Amino acid sequence: MTALTLEHPAVQTAADTEWWRGAVIYQVYPRSFADSNGDGIGDLNGITDRLGHIASLGVDAVWISPFFTSPMKDFGYDVADYCDVDPIFGTLADFDRLIDKAHRLGLRIITDLVFAHTSDQHAWFDDSRQSRTGPHADWYVWADAKPDGSPPSNWQSVFGGPAWTWDARRGQYYMHNFLPSQPQLNLHNPDVQDALLDAARFWLDRGVDGFRFDAINFAMHDPKLTDNPPLPPGGKRTRPFDFQDKINNQSQPGIVDFVARIRALTDSYGGRFSVAEVGGDHAEREMQAFTAGDTHLNSAYGFLYLYAPSLAPDLVREGAEVWHGRGGQGWPSWTFSNHDAPRAISRWAQGRDPKAYAEMAMLLLMCLRGNVFIYYGEELGLPQAEVPFERLTDPEAITNWPQTLGRDGARTPMPWQADRPQAGFSSIEPWLPVDPRHAALAVDRQEGDPTSMLHSTRRLVAFRKSQPALMWGDMAMLDAGPGLLSFERTQGNERLICVFNLGHAAADWTLPDGWRVIEAVNLNAPPEGQLPPMAGLVMATA
Incomplete structure (x- = not known):
């Protein structure tokens, strides 16, 4: 069905409102957005080339997932150098050009910072594992084995197996909440906090407008290494991680003080935005703590919608009741899809017309209280891509196949030109395959169709920004x-x-x-x- 013909008033602003409050933010997964050099992997210059498309949506900012130096075991969320660009994505000069063009187009740039862990190839960890007395000896979480040689606690990793790996050089176990190649930083050490804040300062000095702090509730552990208790029976369990109440390897009270230090830093630059990514069994409680008052992060990014198998009124009611806006409460951020979850249309349409459902979901997103994030391809109504097992790259998907869909199907290349090889993303076979259904929904084809999802998205974003009640109410x-x-x-x-x-x-x-x-x-x-x-x-x- 076509929409009613309606006129929107001119966009209104509020001089006393921070730019990010009520903002529409577009997420780019850099490996999959646009390949400028023909190697099958998206890059910073590809993003720069396509900023005009993002600006045409009417969004306020762009969140770019990690592009830092990394061995790519977890595709950039395993950082080997916080202050440089991985060569597959380009150079610092390329990033500077991206920032410059984005700002000229009226777009702000938000980057991911991963402060809970690094890659095992980071220079800090290389030094830390050499001895128990070196300058970085206490920068990661190390512990002796139990008398029987088993790990120090029962903690489990998100990607399967114990959250501990033995290192013969130190004769100790090191902790990792995710892959063994992602050792846990010891943020109880003030020197580690200072080094991470220096990394944030490096990007602020280059003009970054804000940060999303990945998995920030994993940033500290219980120094006593207390075992986690079991969760009550019930719920879907595909990993040992799912059986525990993770109250000791994450969710520690000291995180609140660290995020206050982050807020003090970002406020010192003026007009900067900070948002915490928080998932898990106690996410709502932690998001409230990390954003309380005016001395913690500006916002929190939750998972209420990201893994929901269906969209029901009670789900929206739950979010509205938790984020009621009273008593010094922080400001929420919402998204229906991202790089960690199957695309919303495939979860929620359930046999209904996908374009019609995508339009309804987009209008609903634009009506929610808080900031809203559009994941790349959502403006086209992309469904979850089908990726055969032999093309999977996501370690979680490979480990848990076929019990979980994994993340690859939400990370496939952006389709730009319907009739070009690889849908215009690259001149060669890309790192993940292009789903044929996505090619049919390419940007160029939708540009020429005034009834397309792309045109609807532009209209609905403009509508949100024309209504103060939707932006801030x-x-x-x-x-x-x-x-x-x-x-x-x-x-x-x-x-x-x-x-x-x-x-x-x-x-x-x-x-x-x-x-x-x-x-x-x-x-x-x-x-x-x-x-x-x-x-x-x-x-x-x-």
């Missing part, structure tokens, strides 16, 4: 009947009501008297009696 849930999601957004005297039919069938609903539709998707006319499935609308007083 309060959010309250409303009752709307079975299968319907309804909530109001208010800012000053402005009041909007958002209504979505998340179900598979039409639902009873009529436009109330005294209200008019100011934005809608999958709706041909103001509803009289029923709201079609996958329809979404925003109302204002007539």
Whole structure:
């Protein structure tokens, strides 16, 4: 169905609002966005070449996943040098050009910083493993074996197996919450904190506008190495990690003090943004702590939607109730898809028209209270790509095959030109295959179709930015009947009501008297009696 024809007012701003509050941020996974040199891997110059596309969406900023020097065991989340660019992505000069062009286009740049661990090829770890008395001896988490030679605690790693690996050079175990090639930093050591803050300062001095702090709730451990207790029975368990309540190898109270040091640094540069990525069993509690008041991080990026198998009113209600905005609470950030989770359309459409569902999901995202992140390809309505086992690169997917979909299917190349080899991403076979369904949804094809998802995304982003209530306002849930999601957004005297039919069938609903539709998707006319499935609308007083 086509959308109602609606006019949006000019974009409004609030001089007393930080630029990031209510912002729309576009995530780029650099390996997969655009290959400028024909090696099958995306790079910084490719991003620079395509910044015009990102700017055309009307977003405020670009978050770029790690591009630092790395052996790529975890594709950049294993950092070997915090202050340089990996050669596969380019050079520091390339990054400087990217920053310069982005700023000229009115885009801010946010980068990932991975402060919980490094690569085992980082110079710090190379020195740390040489002896127990060297200058970096206490920069990582080392511990003696138990008397029987077993690991110091029962902690398990995210990617499977114990969170401890024996190192014969030191005659000790070192800790790793993820791969054995990602040794855990000891952030209880103030010298380690200082070194990490120096790395952040390096990028701030180059013009970076903010940071996403990856897995920040993993940044500290219990120094007593207390065993984790088991979780109660139930839930999906594909790894030993899933059986434990991870209260001792993560989630430590000292993290709050460290993020306060980060906030003091970013505030000293003015206008910088900081957001914590927090997942796990206690994520909501930790996100609140990491963003409380004006002395901690600006925002927190949660996983409420990222692994949800379906989109239901109760899920949105849960987010709204947790992030209510009262009592010095921080500011939330939301996303439906990212590089760690299967794309939302494939999780949620469940046999329904994928384009219609993508439009409804995009309008809903634009109506949520907080910052919102668009993952590259979401503006095209890309489904999760199919990647055969022999082409998998994700260590988690390979280890847990076929119990988990893994992350490769959400990281495949961006399709730019439908009829070009590799959908215009590269001149050679790329690091991950291009799904044929993605080529049919390429940017050039959607540019020429005014009814495409790409054009809808631009319209919906512009709509959000034209409504102060959506950008900065309060959010309250409303009752709307079975299968319907309804909530109001208010800012000053402005009041909007958002209504979505998340179900598979039409639902009873009529436009109330005294209200008019100011934005809608999958709706041909103001509803009289029923709201079609996958329809979404925003109302204002007539």
